[in-house]
Amino acid sequence: xxxxxxxxxxxxxxxxxxxxxxxxxxxxxxxxxxxxxxxxxxxxxxxxxxxxxxxxxxxxxxxxxxxxxxxxxxxxxxxxxxxxxxxxxxxxxxxxxxxxxxxxxxxxxxxxxxxxxxxxxxxxxxxxxxxxxxxxxxxxxxxxxxxxxxxxxxxxxxxxxxxxxxxxxxxxxxxxxxxxxxxxxxxxxxxxxxxxxxxxxxxxxxxxxxxxxxxxxxxxxxxxxxxxxxxxxxxxxxxxxxxxxxxxxxxxxxxxxxxxxxxxxxxxxxxxxxxxxxxxxxxxxxxxxxxxxxxxxxxxxxxxxxxxxxxxxxxxxxxxxxxxxxxxxxxxxxxxx
Ligand SMILES: O=C(O)CCC(=O)C(=O)O
Ligand SMILES: [Fe+2]
Numbered sequence: 001x002x003x004x005x006x007x008x009x010x011x012x013x014x015x016x017x018x019x020x021x022x023x024x025x026x027x028x029x030x031x032x033x034x035x036x037x038x039x040x041x042x043x044x045x046x047x048x049x050x051x052x053x054x055x056x057x058x059x060x061x062x063x064x065x066x067x068x069x070x071x072x073x074x075x076x077x078x079x080x081x082x083x084x085x086x087x088x089x090x091x092x093x094x095x096x097x098x099x100x101x102x103x104x105x106x107x108x109x110x111x112x113x114x115x116x117x118x119x120x121x122x123x124x125x126x127x128x129x130x131x132x133x134x135x136x137x138x139x140x141x142x143x144x145x146x147x148x149x150x151x152x153x154x155x156x157x158x159x160x161x162x163x164x165x166x167x168x169x170x171x172x173x174x175x176x177x178x179x180x181x182x183x184x185x186x187x188x189x190x191x192x193x194x195x196x197x198x199x200x201x202x203x204x205x206x207x208x209x210x211x212x213x214x215x216x217x218x219x220x221x222x223x224x225x226x227x228x229x230x231x232x233x234x235x236x237x238x239x240x241x242x243x244x245x246x247x248x249x250x251x252x253x254x255x256x257x258x259x260x261x262x263x264x265x266x267x268x269x270x271x272x273x274x275x276x277x278x279x280x281x282x283x284x285x286x287x288x289x290x291x292x293x294x295x296x297x298x299x300x301x302x303x304x305x306x307x308x309x310x311x312x313x314x315x316x317x318x319x320x321x322x323x324x325x326x327x328x329x330x331x332x333x334x335x336x337x
Pocket of ligand 2: 156
């Protein structure tokens with residue numbers, strides 16, 4: 001795995017200042033909506049609408065700096081946003097304990113997301129928040145979710161089980177003292193035999209909902225079989241989550257092709273140790289991401305990421321058959337302007 005090979009896009013001071021000042025004004029204007037200290041301001045619909053109205057009014061310079069992913073591989077790291085480690089307070093021990101912690105960064109991330117498309121939330125994940133807190137949590141060390149630590153978080157498409165999954169995934173780093181790496185592998189770098197692409201384009205296996213969605217796992221519908229890869233005019237795209245794919249049910253030839261894809265993704269994977277202020281932006285149709293194992297500290301100084309999901313309006317990059325999937329009863333919510 002290559003280290004830190006993700007392309008970087010540096011934000012200049014004028015841009016970071018405009019983003020931060022706008023976020024601060026939005027937060028102050030909507031202060032009355034979160035009267036309680038443990039309330040999460042980014043969960044408030046009026047603030048979200050205000051963010052969606054504010055984003056188009058930002059300067060052309062900021063629009064250009066925060067344009068969606070335009071690299072061939074489908075990922076980049078935005079650099080230069082300020083993070084004041086002392087002002088941040090302790091890393092919460094669980095997403096549900098985050099409350100208003102890091103609220104300014106939530107709003108900055110939402111502004112970035114609104115510049116790239118429409119931020120979306122899930123009714124059934126992290127209480128419907130538009131900004132997720134990714135922190136290691138006691139008891140989840142070996143889970144296949146963002147709350148884990150001691151185990152490798154296998155490369156995956158975000159919310160692969162669902163047809164309305166994000167087009168873009170945005171991971172903003174607030175704290176990462178041990179320089180724990182996020183991993184990213186682009187299907188555009190993978191060398192795949194035509195026969196493997198053909199086989200993996202057939203909808204043969206389902207992708208089950210991940211452990212972050214409790215309600216979805218109880219859904220009674222038959223899990224739909226989905227394509228792992230598909231070709232588009234500008235190259236292959238993928239929908240991949242081996243930890244939630246019952247591969248044992250596949251025929252040997254299909255299993256072998258899936259393994260070759262996994263090996264290729266491992267070969268081209270880059271390790272991205274995000275630093276405070278870095279924002280990793282991934283095209284969720286091109287890049288699978290994961291995280292290396294690490295030892296959680298559980299002392300308030302743990303690694304802390306903020307995450308948003310973005311839909312890019314008008315994008316038609318997915319197999320038409322996906323539209324008929326039930327999505328295990330899970331629904332997305334979009335912030336309205
Ligand atoms: O912790 C990370 O670097 C990534 C975790 C992850 O998969 C996610 O937040 O979607
Ligand atoms: Fe993820």
